[in-house]
Amino acid sequence: MEPTEAELIASVLKGDAESFEPLVQKYSPRVFATARRYARRESEIEDIVQEVWLKAFQKLKSFRGEAPFEHWLMRLTVRTCYDFLRAHQRNREAAFSELSDPETDWLERFVHHPADAAEHADAARQLIERVLEQLSPAARLVITLLEIEDRPVKEISRLTGWSVPLVKVRAFRARAEMRKILANIAKEKYL
Amino acid sequence: MDLAELNRKLIAAARANPPSQRVPFAFEKRIMARLTRPLVPDYRALWARALWRAAAPCMAIMLLLSAWTFFAPAGSASGSDLSQELENTVLAAVEQDSTADWSR
Numbered sequence: 277m278e279p280t281e282a283e284l285i286a287s288v289l290k291g292d293a294e295s296f297e298p299l300v301q302k303y304s305p306r307v308f309a310t311a312r313r314y315a316r317r318e319s320e321i322e323d324i325v326q327e328v329w330l331k332a333f334q335k336l337k338s339f340r341g342e343a344p345f346e347h348w349l350m351r352l353t354v355r356t357c358y359d360f361l362r363a364h365q366r367n368r369e370a371a372f373s374e375l376s377d378p379e380t381d382w383l384e385r386f387v388h389h390p391a392d393a394a395e396h397a398d399a400a401r402q403l404i405e406r407v408l409e410q411l412s413p414a415a416r417l418v419i420t421l422l423e424i425e426d427r428p429v430k431e432i433s434r435l436t437g438w439s440v441p442l443v444k445v446r447a448f449r450a451r452a453e454m455r456k457i458l459a460n461i462a463k464e465k466y467l
Numbered sequence: 468m469d470l471a472e473l474n475r476k477l478i479a480a481a482r483a484n485p486p487s488q489r490v491p492f493a494f495e496k497r498i499m500a501r502l503t504r505p506l507v508p509d510y511r512a513l514w515a516r517a518l519w520r521a522a523a524p525c526m527a528i529m530l531l532l533s534a535w536t537f538f539a540p541a542g543s544a545s546g547s548d549l550s551q552e553l554e555n556t557v558l559a560a561v562e563q564d565s566t567a568d569w570s571r
Contacts, residue, residue, distance in 0.1 A: 458474055
């Protein structure tokens with residue numbers, strides 16, 4: 277019979293580091309998916325995930341087992357991603373004149389026939405990535421969790437360690453930041 | 468341009484393209500190798516960290532001593548004659564020898 281998560285964790289805490297491997301195997305896909313929301317290069321993504329697992333191993337004593345291990349791990353992942361965003365705030369002022377041809381075409385289509393600009397298009401995905409990269413770390417995190425992943429404010433508060441009012445304030449500011457960036461696109465391209 | 472609609476479309480585009488859950492080959496082996504590797508202490512880093520941590524208390528002590536010497540009330544006799552006392556102490560032996568010579 278396979279050992280349960282609680283048994284594996286207890287075993288790691290007793291000094292059997294090998295028992296950590298099944299946990300890494302089981303949860304790495306989720307950690308990778310989360311890291312890919314905030315970093316683009318594979319090398320950066322791997323660095324984030326590696327840091328998450330090293331921290332998880334070092335801080336395993338602080339896991340009390342009251343909530344599922346996955347919740348604890350995702351909290352650690354989101355906070356590590358936020359630290360990554362704060363440490364890599366460069367290139368946030370990229371000009372929108374550098375939009376690729378498919379992105380420009382998608383925008384043109386949106387301006388003239390909004391209904392024809394498909395949300396599933398690759399260009400739309402590239403454009404939203406570009407917009408998210410322009411946001412401040414806190415704004416990017418809150419837009420991703422709240423708008424893209426559609427998580428409730430309470431859960432975001434738990435994941436980020438911010439209070440509920442702080443999440444709301446940051447969400448308000450993030451939406452304003454996003455509107456400003458979109459207005460800049462419109463100004464640069466169409467005025 | 469309808470910015471609210473553009474915002475909605477872009478958010479929908481992000482939702483429609485969830486990131487991949489792909490894990491690089493043998494990633495867990497790499498992590499386990501990192502975790503189980505015997506720890507080699509980095510003495511340079513340990514010293515640097517210790518010195519860096521010591522900087523703040525040293526600075527605080529220095530400021531306290533500076534403040535103390537600056538604000539402490541000057542002693543009536545001992546404070547003003549510190550240089551004289553130092554000179555007397557240093558030259559005490561010489562003076563003793565010279566008085567001994569004169570008495571002969």
